[in-house]
Amino acid sequence: MNIALIAHDKKKNDMVAFVVAYKKIFEKHALYATGTTGARIQEATGLEVHRFHSGPLGGDQEIGSYIANNDMDMVFFFRDPLTAQPHEPDVTALIRLCDVHSVPLATNMGTGEVLIRGLEQGDIDWRKIVHGKTEPVAKKLEDN
Numbered sequence: 001m002n003i004a005l006i007a008h009d010k011k012k013n014d015m016v017a018f019v020v021a022y023k024k025i026f027e028k029h030a031l032y033a034t035g036t037t038g039a040r041i042q043e044a045t046g047l048e049v050h051r052f053h054s055g056p057l058g059g060d061q062e063i064g065s066y067i068a069n070n071d072m073d074m075v076f077f078f079r080d081p082l083t084a085q086p087h088e089p090d091v092t093a094l095i096r097l098c099d100v101h102s103v104p105l106a107t108n109m110g111t112g113e114v115l116i117r118g119l120e121q122g123d124i125d126w127r128k129i130v131h132g133k134t135e136p137v138a139k140k141l142e143d144n
């Protein structure tokens with residue numbers, strides 16, 4: 001599965017702890033992240049993560065384009081609901097696209113726990129039917 005990992009600054013520690021805790025599951029999948037979140041995850045876990053631009057510089061929109069093409073199977077976006085973001089429209093757009101394409105989305109660690117366990121036990125396997133392929137989008141990125 002192709003999994004996007006994104007966290008606002010005050011949620012980055014939560015995201016790192018979450019990926020460390022579930023590293024055994026995440027390492028079986030292709031991981032994508034906004035710039036700073038991805039760097040923190042790589043540093044803490046050693047996992048391979050394809051990093052897009054930082055969120056405020058367009059990373060949310062880049063991930064959004066993969067969601068629009070049905071190339072993301074699951075999104076963990078730990079949002080900070082108490083801090084205004086300069087790129088709030090991008091944040092809203094990404095979430096909207098998840099709803100447009102019925103992509104499972106966790107906007108906090110509580111839902112994240114449910115999604116990651118569901119992923120492990122095969123609850124998200126219907127995504128393979130939706131897009132009819134499991135090839136990591138990183139290959140596409142390399143090809144372009």
Ligand SMILES: O=C(CO)COP(=O)(O)O
Pocket residue numbers: 006007008009033034035036037038053054055056059060087091
């Ligand atoms: O701002 C973000 C999501 O909206 C996250 O971007 P970074 O991972 O680059 O901090």
